[in-house]
Amino acid sequence: MSPSRPTSRRVAIDALVRIDQGGAYANLVLAGMLDQARLSSEDRRFTTELVYGTTRMRRACDAAIEPYILGALDPPTRAALRLGAYQLLFLRTPPHAAVSATVDAVGRKTSGLVNAVLRRLAARPPTWPDVATRLSYPDWIFDRLCLDLGPEVAVAALEVMNQPPPVTERGDGYIQDLASQWVAAALEATDRERVLDVCAAPGGKATALAAGRATSSSAVVAADLRGSRALLLRRNVERLRSNVAVLRADGAQLPFRDGSFDRVLVDAPCSGLGALRRRPDARWRIEPDAIERLATLQRRLVDEAVRVLAPGAMLVYSVCTLSVLESTGVDDHLASVHPELVPAAPMEGPWIASGRGWLLLPQAAGTDGMYVLRLRRP
Numbered sequence: 001m002s003p004s005r006p007t008s009r010r011v012a013i014d015a016l017v018r019i020d021q022g023g024a025y026a027n028l029v030l031a032g033m034l035d036q037a038r039l040s041s042e043d044r045r046f047t048t049e050l051v052y053g054t055t056r057m058r059r060a061c062d063a064a065i066e067p068y069i070l071g072a073l074d075p076p077t078r079a080a081l082r083l084g085a086y087q088l089l090f091l092r093t094p095p096h097a098a099v100s101a102t103v104d105a106v107g108r109k110t111s112g113l114v115n116a117v118l119r120r121l122a123a124r125p126p127t128w129p130d131v132a133t134r135l136s137y138p139d140w141i142f143d144r145l146c147l148d149l150g151p152e153v154a155v156a157a158l159e160v161m162n163q164p165p166p167v168t169e170r171g172d173g174y175i176q177d178l179a180s181q182w183v184a185a186a187l188e189a190t191d192r193e194r195v196l197d198v199c200a201a202p203g204g205k206a207t208a209l210a211a212g213r214a215t216s217s218s219a220v221v222a223a224d225l226r227g228s229r230a231l232l233l234r235r236n237v238e239r240l241r242s243n244v245a246v247l248r249a250d251g252a253q254l255p256f257r258d259g260s261f262d263r264v265l266v267d268a269p270c271s272g273l274g275a276l277r278r279r280p281d282a283r284w285r286i287e288p289d290a291i292e293r294l295a296t297l298q299r300r301l302v303d304e305a306v307r308v309l310a311p312g313a314m315l316v317y318s319v320c321t322l323s324v325l326e327s328t329g330v331d332d333h334l335a336s337v338h339p340e341l342v343p344a345a346p347m348e349g350p351w352i353a354s355g356r357g358w359l360l361l362p363q364a365a366g367t368d369g370m371y372v373l374r375l376r377r378p
């Protein structure tokens with residue numbers, strides 16, 4: 001007999017318990033557990049789908065099983081029920097397979113309960129109390145985006161961000177979403193221009209900006225505040241043999257003289273509300289007050305970036321979020337403090353105008369959601 005191999009569903013239940021209980025990051029937990037479980041590549045893919053999908057749809061799954069639960073649930077039983085509900089409601093697994101395979105993955109003690117609840121759920125589709133529950137987002141994210149984008153556009157964005165992202169690979173092998181590739185292109189940097197990327201780790205945009213630059217004097221300068229992030233950036237730069245000079249620096253206090261650069265990118269830390277499909281647990285981690293805090297930092301970063309712009313130079317500010325405060329709110333600040341800056345040419349493609357900047361909705365081209373602002377110093 002071959003040694004017993006844990007099934008995808010059993011690994012998924014263990015991972016879900018660790019993500020939910022210990023606050024572990026979904027991608028990190030899963031990577032370690034998949035290596036240990038020695039699953040086939042097909043089973044690895046399926047387990048990833050189960051864990052990421054169930055994590056995303058946690059709120060909806062809880063609401064769906066809730067009418068059939070009487071007492072408190074221990075964490076593995078709750079994880080198994082969420083997993084079963086996810087397969088039934090969102091993965092469209094045939095009911096018989098979803099129920100029996102999930103029951104097989106739990107211990108004898110709880111298999112009766114899991115079987116009973118999932119069978120009842122399979123027999124009757126859930127009635128959702130509201131749209132935020134059906135789409136499985138915290139109320140504050142749902143409300144924020146409905147206010148900032150309008151309910152129709154927000155719901156379409158939230159629906160798209162429940163789908164796993166496609167993998168897009170650049171010519172040099174770096175995996176990067178198209179939206180980020182378009183942001184790097186938005187700098188329209190030529191080889192001779194002095195380019196600074198203020199918040200650069202892990203280096204996706206900096207290495208894209210350095211493509212075609214060969215001499216050390218034409219290196220893209222890429223900074224990041226945190227040592228561990230700067231290290232990650234350096235590793236990517238080395239792996240891609242990219243002409244990028246890495247430094248650890250605070251973007252709000254840059255070690256450069258006024259007017260030192262022709263192109264400055266501030267790809268600022270943000271709430272990530274446009275890229276929620278990328279990290280399945282992100283929606284449960286972000287705190288509502290993070291937006292205000294991040295917007296304060298973003299305003300400081302752009303102020304400092306403006307200081308190092310040479311005459312005629314261009315500032316590109318980008319965030320992978322859709323909140324007003326972190327997008328047009330930052331531009332409102334720039335317009336009042338630096339009225340001399342003027343908008344550069346419009347963005348082409350699926351971007352829509354948002355004040356003087358440009359918004360890329362996740363539903364427009366199946367990319368991450370982004371906001372970009374391009375301003376020139378005359």
Ligand SMILES: C[S@@+](CC[C@H](N)C(=O)[O-])C[C@H]1O[C@@H](n2cnc3c(N)ncnc32)[C@H](O)[C@@H]1O
Pocket residue numbers: 180198199200201202203204205206223224225226229249250251252267268269270
């Ligand atoms: C959105 S990520 C940048 C992604 C990167 N541009 C890319 O395309 O791969 C934001 C980065 O800003 C960095 N950061 C946060 N605060 C900063 C600060 N005050 N100065 C410089 N970098 C900062 C974070 O460590 C993080 O790596």
